Amino acid sequence: MAGSDRTPAPPADVCIVGAGPAGAIVAARLAEAGHDVVVLDAGPRYEPENRERQLDAHLRPGMEGPWGTGGERDAYTSSGERHYPLNAARVKGIGGSTLHWQAMVMRLHERDFEMDSRHGVGADWPVDYADLRPYYAAAERELGVAGADDNPFAPPREKPFPLPAFPPSHSDSIFAEACEALGLPTHSVPNARNSEPTDDASACVGYGTCKPVCPSGAKYTAERHVARAETAGARVVDRAPVQRLVHDETAVDAAVYATPDGEQHRQEARAVVLACGGVENVRLLLLSASDAYPDGLANSSGLVGRYFMDHCFAGVGGRIDRPTRQNHVGFNTTECHALYDGTDPLAGVKLEFLNYAGPSPAIDALHADEWGDDLLDSLRDSYGTHLAVGGLVEQFPDADNRITLDRSTTDDHGNPVPDVEWSVGPETRRAIERANEVQRAILEELDADIDWIVGPDETGPAYHHMGTTRMGTDPGSSVVAPDCRAHDLDNLWIAGSSVFPTGGGMNPTLTIAALSCRLADRLDRWL
Amino acid sequence: MNLSRRDALAALAATGVVAGGSVALADDGTDGNVDPADGVPENVIGDDTVAILAAVGSVVYPDATTGIDPFVETYVSGRLSDDPDHRRGVVDAAAELDATARDWFDAPVTELDRSTCDRLLRELGVDAVDPDPEGSLSGRVRFYIVNELLYAFYSSPTGGRLVGIENPVGYPGGTESYRRASMGEETEHGRE
Structure with a gap:
């Protein structure tokens, strides 16, 4: 939806919160499978034809940065042992943090899924490399990865x-x-940037400014999957920050979101996918606390927000x-x-x-x-x-590294901001x-x-937010099941690196993409 | 080094302006929207402004640089043709800098010798101020004039080669140069 109509669609099959790589890949795959998909993102749509001006904004001192991160919308606090520069670490907008990422895309190694079994540290994943291997191959196709099989x-x-x-x-x-x-x-x-021209984009032309902006479009951004999703009929609404998820004891009914005109709307859906990153996924769950879930939605384990990791x-x-x-x-x-x-x-x-x-x-x-x-x-x-x-x-998971709400500070909608303890x-x-x-x-x-x-x-930190809604088989020690569905709710799914039980030492986005492909398969069957 | 129109077009490529595109000077006609502030078409840059920028270019570019006037004319005109707000900032900063020169040195910027123009800029604090498109005259001169000129020069092969890099940050110079051990020689027919 490129226009300014931000009113809700009729009840959808799926409402996805966040148009970064996790949400956009799920959206594209489900829309192409024939499902009715709505995507809500807190940030704006950045038109590709303005990328050269955004290059200026990056290179020339005196201009605001290219992606508008900061201000009251993005207020946060950092109370841990180390300061965490959250607003350097993320972008809100259609495409999410792939708008400013470096685009390095490695598979995790086999040991990363078995650190507890092998070495008695961290946690095992409830899936292993063999389970993810076909999805890694799919993810490499989705991101158009340029690489060689030369890594021993x-x-x-x-x-x-x-x-x-x-x-x-x-x-x-x-x-x-x-x-x-x-x-x-x-x-x-392995790089998620074109070494050769493709139907999606030109080959890299060497601007040298990949992070934070690629004017040529050779670097993958999730805008490609947003475009695919929209072509397949998905509705993608920008500048629509979700305020809370309305739910009963067993299911989410709707996402309540704000729009720039000061209104709030309800988008109802049969399933909801949270895909707004390892910090905002947590904040939204905590903001959605209710009598049924007084400590935050999907948080009967008490682990929502804990085990925050970066590289x-x-x-x-x-x-x-x-x-x-x-x-x-x-x-x-x-x-x-x-x-x-x-x-x-x-x-x-x-x-x-x-x-x-x-x-x-x-x-x-x-x-x-x-x-x-x-x-x-x-x-x-x-x-x-x-x-x-x-x-x-690599950082091993530590329950004391966590995301909570700082109720003494509020954002532009009056909601408590995230606090990062790292x-x-x-x-x-x-x-x-x-x-x-x-x-x-x-x-x-x-x-x-x-x-x-x-x-x-x-x-x-390398700005990779992981671990805060960890995946596992035991509802007492994890937030989502191996299929990335919340243990506590029938229709709430979580995409992205917040589900990683451990983070390895590899850039996380290929694994995010692989898990998103897998989640889309599972959700397609569930729908 | 002698700057050329070709150098200016290469510099424009770094800003996303298509080489050979809508370069418009004051005598090129009056098509397009007119800026209500000065009655000049929004895609046109006046000769006076170009001359002031060229005079500043003679200070901020290396001493041996020649061909500054056509370089600045081509670059600035192309760069500002589709950005009325930026154009307005450049024109205003140039005019105010010129007024300051007349006030302090009883001469327009274009008639100051190089060392006096250098002194004008330094006494305004342009060497030390943070660039600021909305700020004081010093900050705006730094942003709209000095940094505009330095950006054109060092974000393109023109100035990059003087430093040792033919594909500087901000210039879409392809994906071969990073593999080479040296710059090679630049000729009219490209790199050798």
């Missing part, structure tokens, strides 16, 4: 990637020498005495999963060889306090020889230290002058 550490796969991998960068070839000397095999990176960044950067050719593209082309499946460290570590280390002259020039030859000299001095090895490090546990700190050891060794092998290290004290 990756779990088994049966089909090639939909698109060929992006070839390695010049700096990858520099790293390859060092990694070979250290016995660290390197391999390509922690670890990195080392420096300069070498030859050109490294950074900042031509905004994505990575080589990784190393050699540290991922072992026990030193136990938490999963994925190493990333950055193609965007060090400053970009284009950006530095706009912030400089000099110009003319002085500026040119400074830019020449600062650009050209930087290298960096980053990495994602800390970094000892296993993750040890894994970051181990990652730093290896990263430092790689740069030392290249005789680099090391400029910076992001270790356990400096680490920050």
Whole structure:
């Protein structure tokens, strides 16, 4: 629905809350299966023809950011041991956080589903890799993943990637020498961006600004699935934040949503799918508390909001005495999963060889306090020889890391805002230290002058919100069943990374997409 | 280095303006909507404004840069042709900067020598101020004039090559350059 009519549709088969990748994939698949689908999203629709202006907004100081995150609508608090910068970590809009994501899409490894059984940490998933394997293949098709079957550490796969991998960068070839000397095999990176043109979009043209905006459309965003859903007859309503879910003891009857004209509406549906991320899924369930569910909808376990996880960044950067050719593209082309499946460290570590280390002259020039030859000299001095090895490090689930409501602060509709309590546990700190050891060794092998290290004290989140409505077979220790339906209600389903019992160390969106394909299959049968 | 119209069109590509598109200067006619503030068509940029930007360009671009006038004319005209609000900001900031030059130095910006124009900008605090499209004259000159010029230069192969990158951030230079070990030479026929 591209117009401004935001009144409710007649009772639908499915109402999906959130038009990010989880909600949009479910919407497209169910609409194409013939179901009557309504999608409600809190944020606006961003027209693709304005992406160049959004590029300006990203690059040019003095302009508001490209995606309008922040303000009263997005108010939050952060009361945990570490500050959590929530509004840097999400986008509200049609497409959700894929509007600003990096688009790295790896499968979880087999061990990620069995961390409790194998190592006595975290939790087992109620499904294993074999269960998800066909859905991973489907998800790679859905996202148009460019990749190569060259990763000796990756779990088994049966089909090639939909698109060929992006070839390695010049700096990858520099790293390859060092990694070979250290016995660290390197391999390509699966990317949800077009390495070749497709019917959906052009090939990548190298704007170098993937995160936060891809003007060419080569990077996947969930707008593609929204378009598919709408073509199949789904109604997608933007700027329609859901305020609460109206329910009885066994089922959700309707989603109550607000519209920009100050009105509130009820969208009734036979099934409701929550797909608004690991923070807002929780908030909506807690805001929907009732006499039947005084602690929040679907929260008889008391676990809604608990076990909030992210991935922690670890990195080392420096300069070498030859050109490294950074900042031509905004994505990575080589990784190393050699540290991922072992026990030193136990938490999963994925190493990333950055193609965007060090400053970009284009950006530095706009912030400089000099110009003319002085500026040119400074830019020449600062650009050209930087290298960096980053990495994602797993966090094990910790019940004290959680999302709650801060009732002392309200958003633009008078609702309590989310509060994020986040800390970094000892296993993750040890894994970051181990990652730093290896990263430092790689740069030392290249005789680099090391400029910076992001270790356990400096680490920050990678903006992957996981774990807050965890999946399991026991209603006492999980929120949703293995089919992603809430234990407590017959017709409430939850899509996205909030259902992950553990998060591994891989970027979560391919797993989100795989679970969404699976959820759509289950819900199709249920309908 | 000598800037060319081709360089300006490459710079425009970084902003999403189609090369060879609707470049309109004051003498190109009066089609289109007229800005009620100055009676000038919204897709037109006046010669005076272009000349002021070119004069500032001679300060903020490296000393050896030549061909600034046609570069700025082509870039600015193309860049502003479909963005009336931004165009208004550029025109206003240029006019106010010019008025300040006349007030402080008894001459328009276009008649200041390079060092005096540099002094004008620094005394306004343009080197240190945060760019602000809604702010003081200094912030607006930084946003609409200085950063507009620097963006055109360093977000395109034109300025990028001087620093060592032919496909800088913001420029859609393809997916081959990141794989190469060096820039290679740029010729009229492309990279060699």
